[in-house]
Amino acid sequence: MAANTPFVFATLGPEGSNHEINVRRYLAFHGLSHARVDCLPNFDLAFEHLLDGRADFVVQACLHPQVGACIGRHHPRCRLVDCFLGPTAPMGVLTHAQREAPRTLGLMPATRVYFDASRWPTQVELPSGPEVARLLLAGDIDSGFTDLSLADQHPGRFRIELDVGAVDIAWLVYGREGVCGGALVASAETPLAQRCFR
Structure with missing residues:
Protein backbone atom coordinates (compact mmCIF):
# COMPACT_ATOMS: atom_id res chain seq x y z
CA MET A 1 0.00 0.00 0.00
CA ALA A 89 -20.29 1.22 26.32
CA PRO A 90 -22.18 0.63 29.59
CA MET A 91 -24.55 -2.20 28.70
CA GLY A 92 -27.60 -3.85 30.15
CA VAL A 93 -31.24 -4.72 29.64
CA LEU A 94 -33.76 -1.95 28.98
CA THR A 95 -37.53 -2.53 29.03
CA HIS A 96 -40.35 -0.27 27.91
CA ALA A 97 -41.51 1.49 31.08
CA GLN A 98 -45.20 0.69 30.49
CA ARG A 99 -44.70 -3.03 29.83
CA GLU A 100 -44.99 -4.69 33.22
CA ALA A 101 -44.56 -8.28 32.02
CA PRO A 102 -42.09 -8.14 29.11
CA ARG A 103 -42.18 -11.18 26.84
CA THR A 104 -39.84 -10.33 23.96
CA LEU A 105 -36.12 -9.68 24.33
CA GLY A 106 -33.66 -8.54 21.67
CA LEU A 107 -29.99 -9.37 22.13
CA MET A 108 -26.75 -10.18 20.36
CA PRO A 109 -25.88 -13.87 20.83
CA ALA A 110 -22.53 -13.01 22.49
CA THR A 111 -24.30 -11.06 25.25
CA ARG A 112 -26.18 -14.12 26.60
CA VAL A 113 -23.27 -14.80 28.95
CA TYR A 114 -23.98 -11.65 30.97
CA PHE A 115 -27.42 -12.55 32.31
CA ASP A 116 -30.21 -15.11 32.55
CA ALA A 117 -32.51 -14.46 29.60
CA SER A 118 -34.89 -17.30 30.43
CA ARG A 119 -37.61 -15.01 31.86
CA TRP A 120 -38.33 -13.73 28.34
CA PRO A 121 -40.26 -16.42 26.42
CA THR A 122 -39.37 -14.92 23.04
CA GLN A 123 -35.76 -14.00 22.29
CA VAL A 124 -34.75 -12.28 19.07
CA GLU A 125 -31.09 -12.59 18.09
CA LEU A 126 -29.75 -9.46 16.41
CA PRO A 127 -26.37 -8.57 14.88
CA SER A 128 -25.54 -5.51 17.02
CA GLY A 129 -26.47 -3.40 20.02
CA PRO A 130 -27.61 -0.50 17.80
CA GLU A 131 -29.99 -2.89 16.01
CA VAL A 132 -31.41 -3.92 19.40
CA ALA A 133 -31.86 -0.21 20.21
CA ARG A 134 -33.61 0.38 16.87
CA LEU A 135 -36.17 -2.35 17.57
CA LEU A 136 -36.69 -1.07 21.12
CA LEU A 137 -37.35 2.44 19.85
CA ALA A 138 -39.76 1.10 17.23
CA GLY A 139 -41.65 -0.80 19.94
CA ASP A 140 -41.06 -4.13 18.19
CA ILE A 141 -39.59 -5.77 21.30
CA ASP A 142 -40.38 -5.33 24.99
CA SER A 143 -36.80 -5.50 26.27
CA GLY A 144 -33.32 -5.40 24.81
CA PHE A 145 -29.69 -5.85 25.82
CA THR A 146 -28.05 -2.70 24.51
CA ASP A 147 -26.21 0.53 25.35
CA LEU A 148 -27.81 1.93 28.51
CA SER A 149 -27.41 5.51 27.29
CA LEU A 150 -30.59 4.90 25.31
CA ALA A 151 -32.51 5.35 28.58
CA ASP A 152 -30.89 8.77 29.14
CA GLN A 153 -31.63 9.80 25.55
CA HIS A 154 -35.33 8.97 26.04
CA PRO A 155 -36.19 9.88 29.65
CA GLY A 156 -39.12 7.98 31.10
CA ARG A 157 -39.50 5.69 28.12
CA PHE A 158 -37.43 2.76 29.41
CA ARG A 159 -36.57 1.24 32.77
CA ILE A 160 -33.23 -0.44 33.45
CA GLU A 161 -33.77 -4.13 34.24
CA LEU A 162 -30.07 -4.96 34.45
CA ASP A 163 -26.93 -2.79 34.52
CA VAL A 164 -23.84 -4.77 33.49
CA GLY A 165 -21.71 -1.66 33.05
CA ALA A 166 -18.81 -1.30 30.65
Missing part, protein backbone atom coordinates in the same frame (compact mmCIF):
# COMPACT_ATOMS: atom_id res chain seq x y z
CA ALA A 2 1.34 3.45 -0.89
CA ALA A 3 2.49 5.49 2.11
CA ASN A 4 0.12 8.37 1.29
CA THR A 5 -2.94 6.13 0.90
CA PRO A 6 -5.09 6.05 4.04
CA PHE A 7 -5.77 2.68 5.60
CA VAL A 8 -9.28 1.25 5.57
CA PHE A 9 -10.49 -0.65 8.64
CA ALA A 10 -13.61 -2.80 8.22
CA THR A 11 -15.69 -3.69 11.25
CA LEU A 12 -19.22 -4.50 12.37
CA GLY A 13 -21.69 -1.66 12.08
CA PRO A 14 -23.86 0.21 12.17
CA GLU A 15 -22.24 3.48 13.17
CA GLY A 16 -22.24 3.85 16.93
CA SER A 17 -21.58 0.14 17.56
CA ASN A 18 -19.00 -0.87 20.17
CA HIS A 19 -16.94 -2.14 17.25
CA GLU A 20 -16.85 1.25 15.55
CA ILE A 21 -16.18 3.12 18.80
CA ASN A 22 -13.20 0.92 19.65
CA VAL A 23 -11.76 1.00 16.13
CA ARG A 24 -11.82 4.80 16.30
CA ARG A 25 -10.06 4.69 19.69
CA TYR A 26 -7.40 2.41 18.18
CA LEU A 27 -6.88 4.75 15.22
CA ALA A 28 -6.61 7.77 17.54
CA PHE A 29 -4.07 5.90 19.71
CA HIS A 30 -1.91 5.26 16.63
CA GLY A 31 -2.41 8.76 15.20
CA LEU A 32 -4.13 7.43 12.08
CA SER A 33 -6.30 10.49 11.56
CA HIS A 34 -6.76 9.84 7.85
CA ALA A 35 -7.77 6.18 8.17
CA ARG A 36 -11.32 5.24 7.18
CA VAL A 37 -13.69 3.02 9.13
CA ASP A 38 -16.15 0.98 7.06
CA CYS A 39 -19.07 -0.19 9.22
CA LEU A 40 -20.43 -3.31 7.55
CA PRO A 41 -23.50 -5.45 8.33
CA ASN A 42 -21.57 -8.67 9.01
CA PHE A 43 -18.09 -10.17 9.17
CA ASP A 44 -18.52 -12.26 6.03
CA LEU A 45 -18.61 -9.00 4.09
CA ALA A 46 -15.79 -7.48 6.17
CA PHE A 47 -13.45 -10.38 5.33
CA GLU A 48 -14.53 -10.24 1.70
CA HIS A 49 -13.42 -6.60 1.69
CA LEU A 50 -10.11 -7.55 3.31
CA LEU A 51 -9.42 -10.34 0.82
CA ASP A 52 -10.23 -8.31 -2.28
CA GLY A 53 -8.35 -5.20 -1.14
CA ARG A 54 -11.27 -2.90 -0.34
CA ALA A 55 -10.10 -2.99 3.29
CA ASP A 56 -6.62 -3.23 4.76
CA PHE A 57 -7.66 -4.53 8.17
CA VAL A 58 -10.67 -6.05 9.95
CA VAL A 59 -11.35 -5.47 13.65
CA GLN A 60 -13.53 -7.94 15.58
CA ALA A 61 -14.48 -8.26 19.25
CA CYS A 62 -13.06 -11.39 20.85
CA LEU A 63 -16.55 -12.32 22.12
CA HIS A 64 -18.17 -12.22 18.69
CA PRO A 65 -19.62 -15.68 18.00
CA GLN A 66 -17.91 -15.89 14.57
CA VAL A 67 -14.33 -15.42 15.81
CA GLY A 68 -13.33 -19.09 15.55
CA ALA A 69 -15.00 -19.52 12.17
CA CYS A 70 -13.37 -16.35 10.81
CA ILE A 71 -9.89 -17.39 11.91
CA GLY A 72 -10.29 -20.91 10.52
CA ARG A 73 -12.15 -20.13 7.31
CA HIS A 74 -9.79 -17.40 6.13
CA HIS A 75 -6.44 -18.88 7.19
CA PRO A 76 -3.83 -18.41 5.79
CA ARG A 77 -5.04 -15.58 3.55
CA CYS A 78 -5.99 -13.49 6.60
CA ARG A 79 -3.98 -13.46 9.82
CA LEU A 80 -4.26 -11.95 13.25
CA VAL A 81 -1.82 -9.04 13.20
CA ASP A 82 -2.61 -7.10 16.39
CA CYS A 83 -4.94 -6.87 19.37
CA PHE A 84 -5.86 -4.29 21.96
CA LEU A 85 -8.05 -3.91 25.04
CA GLY A 86 -10.98 -1.52 25.14
CA PRO A 87 -14.23 -1.10 27.05
CA THR A 88 -17.70 -1.44 25.62
CA VAL A 167 -16.97 -4.55 29.88
CA ASP A 168 -13.25 -4.59 29.08
CA ILE A 169 -12.66 -6.95 26.16
CA ALA A 170 -9.98 -7.74 23.60
CA TRP A 171 -10.36 -6.54 20.02
CA LEU A 172 -8.71 -8.60 17.28
CA VAL A 173 -7.07 -6.97 14.27
CA TYR A 174 -6.72 -9.05 11.08
CA GLY A 175 -4.60 -8.30 8.04
CA ARG A 176 -3.41 -10.11 4.93
CA GLU A 177 0.21 -10.60 6.04
CA GLY A 178 1.10 -12.40 9.28
CA VAL A 179 3.39 -10.86 11.87
CA CYS A 180 4.33 -13.84 14.09
CA GLY A 181 6.80 -15.63 11.83
CA GLY A 182 6.57 -18.70 14.08
CA ALA A 183 7.41 -16.77 17.26
CA LEU A 184 5.51 -15.22 20.14
CA VAL A 185 4.52 -11.59 19.63
CA ALA A 186 4.06 -9.76 22.95
CA SER A 187 5.02 -6.45 24.52
CA ALA A 188 6.86 -5.70 27.74
CA GLU A 189 5.24 -2.24 27.69
CA THR A 190 1.69 -3.32 28.55
CA PRO A 191 0.25 -2.01 31.85
CA LEU A 192 0.21 -5.57 33.24
CA ALA A 193 3.84 -6.22 32.32
CA GLN A 194 4.93 -2.88 33.79
CA ARG A 195 2.92 -3.38 37.01
CA CYS A 196 3.49 -7.08 37.70
CA PHE A 197 6.40 -8.49 35.74
CA ARG A 198 9.05 -5.78 36.10
